[in-house]
Amino acid sequence: MAVTQLVGAKIHRREDPRLITGHGHYIDDFTRQGAAYAAFVRSPFAHARIKRIDITDASKAPGVVGVFTARDFKGQLAGTHPAAPAFVAEKKYIPERFPIAEKEVCYQGEIVAAVLADSKAQAADAANLIQVEYDELPAVMDLEKALDAKSPKAHEGAADNISWDLTYTGPEVTEAAFKEADVVVKERILQNRLAPVPMEPRGVLAEYETYDKKLTIWMSSQNPHFIRLFVSGSMGLKESQVRVISPDVGGGFGSKISPYPEDYLVPALSRLSERPVKWIETRTESMQNATHGRGQFYDVEVAAKKDGTLLGMRMTQYLDVGAYCGTFSAFQACACLMAGGAYKWKGISARTIGILTNRVPTDPYRGAGRPEATHLVERMVDLVAGQLKLDPVAIRRKNFIQPKEFPYTQNFGLVVDSGDYEKSLDRALELAGYDELRKKQADLRKQGRYFGIGLSTWIELCGFGPSAATAPATGGIALVESAQVRVTPTGSVIVYTGTHAHGQGHETTFSQIVADQLGVPYESVELRHGDTAEGTSFGYGTYGSRSLAVGGVAVSKAVGKVIDKGKKLAAHMLEAAEEDIVFERGSFHVKGSPDKSKAFGEVAFASYGMNLPEGMEQGLEAVAYFDPPNLVWPFGAHVAVVEIDAETGHVQLEKYVAVDDCGNIINPMIVDGQIHGGVAQAIAQALYEEVVYDEETGQLKTGTLLDYSIPGIGEIPAMSLDHTVTPSPTNDLGVKGIGEAGTIAASAAVINAVCDALSPLGIKHVDMPASPDRLWNMMKGARK
Amino acid sequence: MEEASKQLGKFGEDAKVLAGGHSLIPLMRLRLAQPTALVDINGIKELDHIKEDGSKLRIGALTRHVTLQNSNVVKDKLPLLAEVAGEVGDNQVRNMGTIGGVVAHADAAGDYPTIALMLDAEIVTNRRTIAAKDFFTDIFTTPLEADEIVTEVVFPVANGPHKYIKFRRRLFDWAIVGAAAQKMNGGWRIGLTNVGSTPVRAKAVEEALQKGAKPEEAAQHASDGLDPAGDLRASPEYKKHLARVLTKRAINQAEGRQ
Structure with a gap:
């Protein structure tokens, strides 16, 4: 890396002025003309059979556009909730999961019905009018008891409650160690279940354009490209027909990586109603439904x-x-x-x-x-x-x-x-x-x-992570990272990364890296992320402390490609051999003759002009993927x-x-x-x-x-x-x-x-x- | 005031008075309260006052926590109340919440009811004056009629040794248990927060102190007759234990000992 000024410097986060003065753009700041609001009816029981759902009163409530139950979504959504192998390749039992329950609810908060209304309050009021009759079933709560063959099952009719049981290494690998031991210490260590509680709960705004068959989803996500993959598949759309935009995200802590039922249901409701549909999670819904940690x-x-x-x-x-x-x-x-x-x-x-x-x-x-x-x-x-x-x-x-x-x-x-x-x-x-x-x-x-x-x-x-380790662990897609660096004719730089920030400050740190490497002012570097319609064709999201170590390196690689092209062009402009061109602190010069130089901006401008070397195409931009070893x-x-x-x-x-x-x-x-x-x-x-x-x-x-x-x-x-x-x-x-x-x-x-x-x-x-x-x-x- | 009372009368039991709203609005958000009408009394300026009245301190029902916390009159005449006000919730709550609202809400986890009860304060309404000991009858339950509005809380002046200890997990939490000690007219007044369905005056402790018991001995009586409900933060046993420990500490700290 070149001698730098910005990398390593305590630069104030460029995100902060907008975020701490209330000028950020979170999901609830977006709406669409004519939007209807969704509210969901959720199971009050941890485990129950659904006997009957009476939507009569709710359907007649003021402002109600429609009331929907599992049946209505059957033709809209296909498949089950994706469960990646991660570190357990072979799972014994993955219960089928449709985004809305039809016959059985298996946790308190599981969705059983949806209401669409002209306003948020009308939707909430109407949801309260839906009468659901349940037959309560025994709830499986204790982990040890759940393993007992006689335990009730978390899903009716399941053989047991075991999703996986994997021995990485058996007792034989520690036999010698325990034989040699002077002391053996035993303990049972609990990990309390935690709720993620991002300051901004989740939210989805979806607009399906009936005639163009195009779907745009605004949502609070750590992982917009994966959401596009999952939702397009479930809705029978091509990925190219779906655009996911995740704007400023007010915290995630992991809870906004995976898809949720509402991520499918809200777009499906938009397609059903031919209206944009908005849903913002309440805090109680967040406590109930956002995936928990530990436990x-x-x-x-x-x-x-x-x-x-x-x-x-x-x-x-x-x-x-x-x-x-x-x-x-x-x-x-x-x-x-x-x-x-x-x-x-x-x-x-x-x-x-x-x-x-x-x-x-x-x-x-x-x-x-x-x-x-x-x-x-x-x-x-x-x-x-x-x-x-x-x-x-x-x-x-x-x-x-x-x-x-x-x-x-x-x-x-x-x-x-x-x-x-x-x-x-x-x-x-x-x-x-x-x-x-x-x-x-x-x-x-x-x-x-x-x-x-x-x-x-x-x-x-x-x-x-390395493709070799992560592709089998996710079910085929390797967790590499992509970046695109685009230099405009006047030498400003737009960087697209496939990661996405929910508080990490990528707009600042990634810009520091790029500004240093290109020798351009920090202010002329713009970082963009979170919109699947922009930048590279696929991004892998932000989780597992991966953004800098994978995404940042991809950005750096893309910058390297831009510099390489810049060298070729500078060599042409300076009438020198490409291998004699040195790029340093924003300037291309001929080795040994620092006076013979072209600034980065000059080269950028020239790249969109007519005087290019034989065979070179216009433009100064590059895409890179980084697969860490x-x-x-x-x-x-x-x-x-x-x-x-x-x-x-x-x-x-x-x-x-x-x-x-x-x-x-x-x-x-x-x-x-x-x-x-x-x-x-x-x-x-x-x-x-x-x-x-x-x-x-x-x-x-x-x-x-x-x-x-x-x-x-x-x-x-x-x-x-x-x-x-x-x-x-x-x-x-x-x-x-x-x-x-x-x-x-x-x-x-x-x-x-x-x-x-x-x-x-x-x-x-x-x-x-x-x-x-x-x-x-x-x-x-x-x-x- | 007349208009407010009339409106309340019109809607009956389903109407609620809106003062600071910091208990009512969260309950409404959770749909635990679903009043058909809210009567907003924030425009009744005469309810926002702090008046010295001989040996009494008259606090208007709409007086915000932040006002009590910073009032020189309160700090001078009843410093315990100023300290308690400063421990309510966080800044947002203290800027909006009112003493009348807390008293009328009658949550046993509220701090002012404890102070009102132990000091024999009076709750004044648009209709009558009710002694604090007759006011807090059960959890969230008072003798207030549907169209009755709390207008003032009247405390005795007491500026001797005092201390309120609010034991909680987080700075902005309700008390898991609170204990208040106030020296007054040569004796002690001891109050407890959140150890039952109403605030508690620990008379057995007061009497033991009167008879010359040391604080640590007297405080053993703080849990006499208590039957607190357990919750996520504390078992009944732990609450009774805290009542004893905090009472001892409140008395000691009131007198400048650690």
Whole structure:
């Protein structure tokens, strides 16, 4: 990479002025002339048979355009909800899923009828008038009981509740390790179910043009091209007839990757009614229907030597799939493949079981599988350290994969590209003042106070992904990325990327890269994304911390092609040989004669003119696809410091230190912002958030933000952040993803600190969320 | 006021008074409340006042939380009330929500009802004056008639040692449990929030303190007779435990101890 000014600079996000002053364009800011509004009737039961739907009163209600049930959509939509193999290629059972239920509802919130009306309020009022008679069926809620052959089934008539049961590596691979062990530590580790709660809920506006047979969908999505693929297929349209536009997206956290029933139903309603149709999700609908994250438990055993050498791990993931198999739900099984963390193991035995229940489906949620893996391994390492009376720092140092061992092939054959785990740990300990903290802890313990220090030396795999790994995992489409760079005659640059931002700041970072590489002003670079009618023919979306490490590199490759053409043209203009042309800081010049030069803008202008070299076509633009040779592997070390109120169980986060390594940094301010948000989201899981359903009836108890406790600014501490820089050898930019890092790292640090604080009481493990009532109960029990 | 009362009378039980709207509008959004008519009293300016009246402090029903929080008169005459107002919800809620609305809504998780009850405040309506102890009869239940509007809440002046501790998960949450302590006329007044269907005055604690018990001993009586319902945030046992712990802390902190 050339010497740069913009890459690495703390540039304010160019998105922010519009977004923070209310001038962004979110889905509810769009409408079409003559639009009708949709409202959906949803099942109040977790599991029931639909006996009868009476639409008489609703059909006669003011402003109603039509009332529709499953039958009406049968001729409109075909196929079932897509479920990608991801990390579980062979699934045992994927229940059929039509976007609207006909005979059976399998979770509270499943759609049973749709109303179209002239206004949103009329649609909502009329939906309330639809009478649905149900026969309630037993709800499958408990993961362990669901595995019992005698359990009721989440779907009537199913053979069992198992969506998948895959053993990656059997117990034989850890037999030697466990034989050699001085200690074996066992634990069951819960992963609380979480609701994604993007600030902007979902929404769909669809306009089907009857005579042209063209469909335009405006929606809040992380993944517009995949939505075009799925919806066109279901509606019997060609992809070329469908345009999906995803404007500013107010957060997604994974919940806007996969298609939802409304993504099919709203376009179908537009085709049925010959009117544009708009639907905006309410917050309660979002809590009920947006795919949840986590919702798992793990049974884990770790074998170690007396000196703290880790030997082997045996783990089983029990994953609540929910009522239907989510498009990427099996991706969460990557927790198994990542369970070894930053450490060397003789063997890891891993099995994943995906269990169907009568809850809303789970799907990737920020980190998806990797937070679970970090939490599991970092907890287990602390439990081993506790058993052996070793310092948590010492046991980590002893078992780290060492810098000279990269690229490192881990237990499941994945190749960790680069790392220096001790370096980030050292820096984190220094920032935290670790030795001082331990002294303070000793003093406070004498006073009967519960003060704890927790570490998380996390690693991550992201940047999906190499075609070889991802094409089989998605069912054929490799998760590469595309970009197009177009240079206008006056030298301004429009960049199209197949990724899409929902808060990441791509308009800023991608423009920084392009401006530097072309040597043009930052302001003359424009980034466009989210519209399938613009740019490359297919984009792969934003998730799995892939946008920069895959999409950014594709952009860089397209810029390279533009420069290559520019060199040819400049050689012609300067009457020099192409191989003698050097491009530097926005100027093409002849090697050794810097005076003989043409500015980038001059070359751009000339490219649209008449004086071109023999055989060259006009224009200056290029398309590139990037297929990364490997995943990228960020890492870091976090330290959380807590004090727990001995009387109330309240956890006060006293300090939070995060040292992260995402390779080369394009914009440090955006990287820090991602860490802040990610850590906050993991603190939320560790201490506050949990989706709660009634264990008998399957009723969602946390359907509002009053009951579902998202922490706010008052609950999140100021953080001390720093970075180490270990460039990735996987791509030319040397970058790794950072979008999920904070979330992957932090729950383990917080819970390790909580457990450390409570260790004088003999408490070894605490499940999430470590809420005050839970801790008070545990402390009371321990004191007895 | 007359017009408002007349309109309420016309629509009867199905009508609701709209003051700050910060409890009513969310209930309507969830369709838990579906009033056929809303009578907006925000235009009745005489309901927005803070008046000193000898040994009493008269607070107009439309007084917003933010006004109470920042009022020098309240800070001087009943600083506990100013502190409680500052702990209600977040800025948006405090800018809109009113004391009359909270009192008339009679949510046991509301903070003002606890203060009103423990200090023997009076609830004045367009028709009569009701003692706080007779006002909060059950959850969301008061003796207010369909066309009756709360106009004032009248507190005694009390500016001795005081403290309100609102135990919650998040800064802008309702209290899981709240405990208030106010020294007044040589004795203590102790109130509890969200430990039953109505606010609670912890008389057993007050009496124990009167007899010279230490705060930690007296506070053990804070849960006497309580039968709180459990919810997602706290079991009944935990709420009773919090009532004792927070009462002890409120008394200690009122007196400047930690």
